[in-house]
Amino acid sequence: MTTKVYYGSPLQARIGAEETLPAKLDLILEKLHLRDRVKGETVVIKMHTGNNMIYSTIHPVFVRRVVKAVREGGGKPFVADINLDAAGAEERGYSSETLGCPVYPGGGPDERYFYTHKRKFKGMEEWKVAGQIQDASFLINFAHVKGHPTCGFGAAFKNLALGCMVGETRSLIHDTCHYDRYWFAEKCPDEQTRQQIIASCPVGALVSDRDDPRELHLHIEPCTQCGLCLKVAPPGSLKIDAVNFHVFQEACAISTSITLSTFAPGKAVHLSLATHMTPVCDCFGFTGMPILPDAGVFGSDDIVAIDQAALDVIARSSLIVEHVPASLRRWVYEKGHPFQRLHGPLKDPYKVVEYGEALGLGSRKYDLIDVLPVDLNAEPSRWFIPAS
Numbered sequence: 001m002t003t004k005v006y007y008g009s010p011l012q013a014r015i016g017a018e019e020t021l022p023a024k025l026d027l028i029l030e031k032l033h034l035r036d037r038v039k040g041e042t043v044v045i046k047m048h049t050g051n052n053m054i055y056s057t058i059h060p061v062f063v064r065r066v067v068k069a070v071r072e073g074g075g076k077p078f079v080a081d082i083n084l085d086a087a088g089a090e091e092r093g094y095s096s097e098t099l100g101c102p103v104y105p106g107g108g109p110d111e112r113y114f115y116t117h118k119r120k121f122k123g124m125e126e127w128k129v130a131g132q133i134q135d136a137s138f139l140i141n142f143a144h145v146k147g148h149p150t151c152g153f154g155a156a157f158k159n160l161a162l163g164c165m166v167g168e169t170r171s172l173i174h175d176t177c178h179y180d181r182y183w184f185a186e187k188c189p190d191e192q193t194r195q196q197i198i199a200s201c202p203v204g205a206l207v208s209d210r211d212d213p214r215e216l217h218l219h220i221e222p223c224t225q226c227g228l229c230l231k232v233a234p235p236g237s238l239k240i241d242a243v244n245f246h247v248f249q250e251a252c253a254i255s256t257s258i259t260l261s262t263f264a265p266g267k268a269v270h271l272s273l274a275t276h277m278t279p280v281c282d283c284f285g286f287t288g289m290p291i292l293p294d295a296g297v298f299g300s301d302d303i304v305a306i307d308q309a310a311l312d313v314i315a316r317s318s319l320i321v322e323h324v325p326a327s328l329r330r331w332v333y334e335k336g337h338p339f340q341r342l343h344g345p346l347k348d349p350y351k352v353v354e355y356g357e358a359l360g361l362g363s364r365k366y367d368l369i370d371v372l373p374v375d376l377n378a379e380p381s382r383w384f385i386p387a388s
């Protein structure tokens with residue numbers, strides 16, 4: 001099945017507001033018939049408000065346009081994020097005054113308000129959906145597209161998978177990377193050899209396990225899959241294996257499917273803004289240089305299609321290597337998707353849409369519909385600074 005993804009490119013032909021991304025977001029909301037769909041609904045707008053001093057999350061100008069459309073349609077909107085980020089959202093410009101609706105911690109200030117869902121996966125038994133999110137009757141999943149150190153990239157899936165669960169579940173999702181064994185202590189002869197393996201990692205991704213010093217712990221996030229540790233490790237003692245990297249994305253797909261299952265059919269839309277994309281997740285709490293050119297704004301009823309489309313559009317552009325922080329720059333790969341070049345071949349950003357499609361959440365086949373194609377051969381427009 002082919003689904004529609006509405007798209008606003010970052011390109012402009014003329015100097016003026018009509019061709020900007022907020023204006024194209026308005027057109028996308030019209031194409032999605034958002035106003036017609038939210039009458040009488042309690043609408044949760046799930047977004048990542050970041051933390052600390054980040055300023056590359058979705059600007060309030062965009063969020064306010066979505067809030068306005070919901071209100072015009074007769075819906076009752078609120079923004080939700082995890083408690084840690086919602087607590088300081090106003091420091092980054094997200095407040096009732098700027099957005100036109102309140103910002104709530106989805107699971108309450110201590111994340112004690114949740115609904116438990118049973119599903120076994122890699123040692124996980126329970127998934128706890130933030131109560132305010134499950135209580136809403138309509139979901140607007142408004143994601144900022146960026147890199148991610150665990151899986152290469154984060155957007156629509158990631159925004160729901162982690163951001164709609166309470167902290168206990170978020171931790172367990174990250175822990176799935178360690179469910180399948182990658183260290184076999186019985187194949188390592190002595191402590192000295194183990195220390196040599198740890199020392200061989202140029203980015204400090206290998207450490208002694210804090211509970212059992214004979215065990216090795218692999219921090220997935222900084223691991224670039226360079227393989228240097230495998231040259232030191234005795235045969236069979238250490239694996240740098242796809243299963244430990246892909247599992248996080250499978251967990252994200254499952255987590256997303258659980259949250260989406262709490263909304264009736266047709267009661268969820270997905271929006272993604274691919275601007276000021278940075279190497280790591282917005283939860284890191286800072287903004288660095290953009291590592292990719294802006295890719296635009298996307299909207300769809302299909303969460304698989306929207307992430308697939310964003311990845312495909314980004315794949316046509318080049319990583320801005322000189323903007324990659326120096327500590328990561330020497331490990332940038334020559335080939336692959338820009339996010340894979342940055343985070344390594346096993347952090348394949350497309351895995352999450354593969355898992356999501358397998359779970360029946362949508363289609364990787366889509367029509368990309370540009371809501372305002374830009375005439376790049378346009379004649380110069382007359383423009384001036386309006387006199388006050």
Ligand code: SF4
Pocket residue numbers: 200201202203204205206218222223224225226227228229230240
């Ligand atoms: S593959 Fe490279 S980055 Fe990863 S743990 Fe081994 S040495 Fe470190």
